[in-house]
Amino acid sequence: MALIRDSVQELARFRLRVWVALGFVAVCFALLLARLFTLQVLRHDELHAAGEANRVTVVPIAPNRGLIKDRNGVVLASNYSAYTLEITPTKADRDLNALIDELATVVDIQPRDRRRFFRLLADGKRFDSLPIRNRLSDAEVAMFVAQRWRFPGVDVQARLFRQYPLGEVGSHLLGYIGRISPKDREQMEVWDEERLANYKGTDYIGKLGLEQSYESELHGTTGYQQVETSAGGRAVRSLGHRPPTPGNSLQLSVDIKLQHLVEEMFGDRRGALVALDPRNGEVLAFVSKPGFDPNLFVDGIDVENWKLLNESIDKPLLNRALRGTYPPGSTYKPFMALALLNTGVRRPDTIINDTLVYHFGGRAFGSPENERGGAMDMRRSIVESSNVYYYSAANELGVDRIHDQMEPLGFGRRTDIDLEGEVTGILPNQDWKRRVLKQKWFPGETISLGIGQGYNAFTVLQMATATATLASGGQRFKPRLVREVEDVVHHTRRRVSGEALPPLNIKAEHVAVLKEALHGVTYQGTSTRSFAGAPYPSGGKTGTAQAVGMKAGQKYNAAQMEERRRDHAWYMAFAPVDQPQVALALIVENSGFGGQNAAPIARRVFDYLLLGQVPSEEDLALVREGKALAPMGKPRLAADWRLPGEAGFVPPPASAATNGSAAPAPRPSASGGVP
Structure with missing residues (x-):
């Protein structure tokens, strides 16, 4: 009996194990069916797409x-x-x-x-x-x-x-x-x-x-x-x-032949030039010197070339036309005269006695030694670049009124040219000094603003746009480097340049006074020798702006100064006088007189645009070294001017002089700037 009982129990345990095994197999099979249903039915679309993605790239x-x-x-x-x-x-x-x-x-x-x-x-x-x-x-x-x-x-x-x-x-x-x-x-x-x-x-x-x-x-x-x-x-x-x-x-809108010509005329000197068409705001030339070869950056510039560019004392990567800021010197005086006329502070025939020294707050503000002084009306103050006339004008206007008159001309704000990185420059007023320098404005600081010194700091682009606005009688445009955008697929063109801004309310008689005075600069004033023989009438103003401040009573002597501390040479101009087709501004850094170093470049820009001429090779060599005034030799046709890589292109000879190698003539003494 015991044996039979043990056999029955063993059989029961075996059957239990069989059923457990069958249950386990059934569960596994059910799981497989569920997984198969999920993959084949529920996730069919998803997995099919994934499979295609693995197959298709x-x-x-x-x-x-x-x-x-x-x-x-x-x-x-x-x-x-x-x-x-x-x-x-x-x-x-x-x-x-x-x-x-x-x-x-x-x-x-x-x-x-x-x-x-x-x-x-x-x-x-x-x-x-x-x-x-x-x-x-x-x-x-x-x-x-x-x-x-x-x-x-x-x-x-x-x-x-x-x-x-x-x-x-x-x-x-x-x-x-x-x-x-x-x-x-x-x-x-x-x-x-x-x-x-x-x-x-x-x-x-x-x-x-x-x-x-x-x-x-x-x-x-x-x-x-x-x-x-x-x-x-x-x-x-x-x-x-x-x-x-x-x-x-x-x-x-840029004429690359003109661009190349201007860059050649700068030679080894540093500076910038912007030339505009005042009728539509198109940029004709946009120069910053020195430049760089953009091909170096396409593949990733190597360490040696990057070090040469980035650490160069000449700062070739700095866009001086857009980001360089400079005191405008005497090129600011025509705009100060416009402020006097707009506000009624002075009339064109108001006489100011220029004694060559202006006293204010216990300080003497001087004039260049070559200035004659005497009775100055507005025209003569511009033609002869009287400092005293504009010292006193700044005092009469006051810093805030100067700011309010200059700001609509584009000073101290971006022009919104179609390039990124433009700076505002500095057009000071009392609020600016409190906000930026955390200091109070002192009346004596206003005086030097009248001759474009002091806290004034503008870009060459701002000076060019202001000149274009003055030359066009108040009409303003956004400066544009791009004239048209061409869709190469649909062969359509979209105009970019020519966007007009609200014009300034400048009286025509005031514009006429200033344009006539600026024209006088070219045949009676500081740019006479550069524009001798020009067959077109132009207007312009030279400027020589201090790169570093001078102590009261200290005399300026360029021969005793390090080259990069010498004065900057400015010129602003437009031509022809009656119906201007071009307005420009340029600066040649640390080169001295505007009439000797900047005006000759402007003359040749006008010759190119108005006469279709480029200077002779002899003349071009002299311009590069700052030794030219009126053009010399027989000019060449602009159509014959060759670009790098073109047949007939002749590279310029190496400059005989490097920056600072030759000491310039001493500048006439002035504690506050010269024409």
């Missing part, structure tokens, strides 16, 4: 960047195609340094190429294809392709490169493009998704100048190609594509 296609041309169609920024040797770090089968060493036995790789590669790698782009050599020759491409099997993760790609055919010419207005940096990506985070998507596959972005400010026009629309890939990631066939749309082209 979308490759972005970067668009051609838009061209930049001058007003006559000369190409200033273009594109060309070239092969690059690129490494994808995550696909490399060995140490990158060892890989590059071995690549160097096949293709020439310089130390700067290696440094650029590792700089890009340090930016966190290990999954990107990074260039180790740009612009491979056909022979180098063939040599690498024959041995590609030796270098996993390395390939040759066809890329578009930006090119600036004229090198340094117009560098500050054109700017440059460069690789998108981590800082750029941070700034791009605020963009909307559509704009961000347009930069997939794009490695470059505008960094400066028009390349930066017109980035949205120049970039174009990114295309794509759908490619079926194998399990190993190799392209099998194309499934479809959308071609990229090239960027729009910019046609500038």
Whole structure:
């Protein structure tokens, strides 16, 4: 009986184990069915799309960047195609340094190429294809392709490169493009998704100048190609594509031949010039010297060149026309005269006795030794550049009223030119000093404002726009470097320049007084020798502005001063007088008299624009060294003036003098500025 009972219990335990096993199998099978139902039914669409994504790769296609041309169609920024040797770090089968060493036995790789590669790698782009050599020759491409099997993760790609055919010419207005940096990506985070998507596959972005400010026009629309890939990631066939749309082209108002001529006339000197058409605000020339070669930045500038540019005492990366601020010196006097007329403080025939010294608050404000003094009406005060006339004018107007009269002319505020980075300059008043310097305004500080010294600090662009406003009788326009934007796909053009601003209420009789006085400067005043023989009437005003302050009673002697502490040479001008077609302002840093160093450049700009002439080579050489006045020799036709790279172009000879190598003649003593 006991044996039978044990057998029954053993059978019951066996059956229980069988049912448990069957239950476990049933549960597992149910789970498999549930998972299969989920994958095949509930998540079918999702998983099908994922499978297709693994099989199909979308490759972005970067668009051609838009061209930049001058007003006559000369190409200033273009594109060309070239092969690059690129490494994808995550696909490399060995140490990158060892890989590059071995690549160097096949293709020439310089130390700067290696440094650029590792700089890009340090930016966190290990999954990107990074260039180790740009612009491979056909022979180098063939040599690498024959041995590609030796270098996993390395390939040759066809890329578009930006090119600036004229090198340094117009560098500050054109700017440059460069690789998108981590800082750029941070700034791009605020963009909307559509704009961000347009930069997939794009490695470059505008960094400066028009390349930066017109980035949205120049970039174009990114295309794509759908490619079926194998399990190993190799392209099998194309499934479809959308071609990229090239960027729009910019046609500038700038005449690049004039731009090049002005840059040549500056020579090795530092400074800036802006020439405008007062009838529509178009910029005809926009010069900042020294310049730089924007081609250096396209692939990522190397350490040596960056150090040369960034640490140079001449600051070639500083856009002096847009960001350099200077006291305007005596070029400010015509605008002070306008303020006197607008406010009724003085009439054109009001006589002020110029005793060559103006006393105020226990201090004597002086005049240049070559000034004659005597009875000054408004015309004579401008023609002979009387200091005392404008010392007393500043005292009568007061700092706040000067500010309120000058601000509508564009001083102390941005002009809104189509470039980024413009500064406001300084147009002082009492509130400005309290707010910025945390100090009270003293009446004696007003006096030197009348002759363009003191806290006054303006850009050459501001002086040019103010001159254009005065020459046009109060009509104002936004200054524009770009004349038209061309849609290269639809062949349409959109006008950019010519946007008028509300005109200033300047009486015609007041404009006539000032224009006649400024015309007198060119045949009776400080620019007479530069404009001798000019067949057109022009108006202008020289200025010599202190670069550093002088102590009371201290005499200025340029020969005893370090070159960069000497005075700046200014000139503002317009021509012809009755119907101005051009207004300009220019400064030559630390070069002394405006009549000797700035006015001759203006004369030749007018000759180019109004007569179609460029100076003789002999004359041009003298202008470069600040030794010219009226043009010498036989002028050449502007049509024959050659740009760098053109047939017949002759590079300028090396300057015989460098900055500061020759001591200029001593300047007449003045405690407050000279004409």
